[in-house]
Amino acid sequence: MIRPTHHSTGPAQKAAQAGEFRRYVYNQVSNMEKIMRKLPLIAIAVFTTAVAHAEPIVDVLKIAGKSENEVSNYLGSASSCGKSKYGNKCQYAKGETEVVFINGKADWITVDGIDSIPFTKSVLAAIGLNEVNPSFSNNFTLRWNSIQGLMEVSIFKGDSTSDYAYIKVKTK
Numbered sequence: 001m002i003r004p005t006h007h008s009t010g011p012a013q014k015a016a017q018a019g020e021f022r023r024y025v026y027n028q029v030s031n032m033e034k035i036m037r038k039l040p041l042i043a044i045a046v047f048t049t050a051v052a053h054a055e056p057i058v059d060v061l062k063i064a065g066k067s068e069n070e071v072s073n074y075l076g077s078a079s080s081c082g083k084s085k086y087g088n089k090c091q092y093a094k095g096e097t098e099v100v101f102i103n104g105k106a107d108w109i110t111v112d113g114i115d116s117i118p119f120t121k122s123v124l125a126a127i128g129l130n131e132v133n134p135s136f137s138n139n140f141t142l143r144w145n146s147i148q149g150l151m152e153v154s155i156f157k158g159d160s161t162s163d164y165a166y167i168k169v170k171t172k
Contacts, residue, residue, distance in 0.1 A: 057113050058095035059128030063106045064150060064169045071099055071106050086171070102171050109167040119157045127165050129153065 063071045068088065072078060075097055078090035086108075088101045096112035117123045121142065124131050129148055136143040142155040152168040 054125070056128035057117075057126045058097050058111050060109055060111070060150070060153075060165075060167050061128050061148060063097075063099065063109065064167065066106050067104060068101055068106075071101075075099075105170070107169045107171045109165075109169065111165040111167070112163075114155075114162045114165055115158050117162045119155070119160070119162045123155050123162045123165070124153070126162075127153075127167070 058075070062074045066074075068078075068081075068090065071090075071092075075092040075094045078092055081088055081090040083089070084100055086100055086102050087104070089098065090101070091098050095114075098110040098112070099106045100108035102108070111127055114123060114126050117126045119142070121131050121134060123142070124144075129150075132144065132147065134142045135145045140157045144153045145151070147153055150167055150169055151172070154166045156163045156166070
């Protein structure tokens with residue numbers, strides 16, 4: 001018969017095991033606390049990546065400079081249209097978009113459906129544009145001049161996220 005040695009049994013071994021267990025639990029709790037502190041950053045990174053790779057709410061390049069028929073083919077039928085000082089102005093459900101047709105072409109485009117998008121340059125992806133640094137920015141406006149063939153793109157801030165995008169294709 002083999003007898004256990006004093007190193008493998010008894011109160012000393014149990015105390016050592018208890019100490020190991022306490023250290024293990026402490027380390028696990030510490031690791032969880034570190035993860036919990038990083039969770040908001042992880043969530044933002046995941047959300048921003050999802051926004052950057054999601055389908056655009058409205059791809060403005062597909063309607064910029066296009067006729068009313070071409071715009072309707074992409075955005076769907078206009079919910080309403082009327083005359084403005086500069087030309088026909090139509091509202092579309094997709095992206096809560098409004099288009100002013102100057103000389104028969106989509107020239108001034110407003111996209112209201114971006115209010116869930118962070119107020120950062122990443123909002124460009126939501127309107128089908130490549131993310132680049134703005135030409136101008138302050139606490140309320142992000143603006144790009146001469147971006148991807150468009151004269152000007154402005155994003156205006158809502159309470160905490162983007163409110164709407166205003167795109168000038170050709171006419172000031």
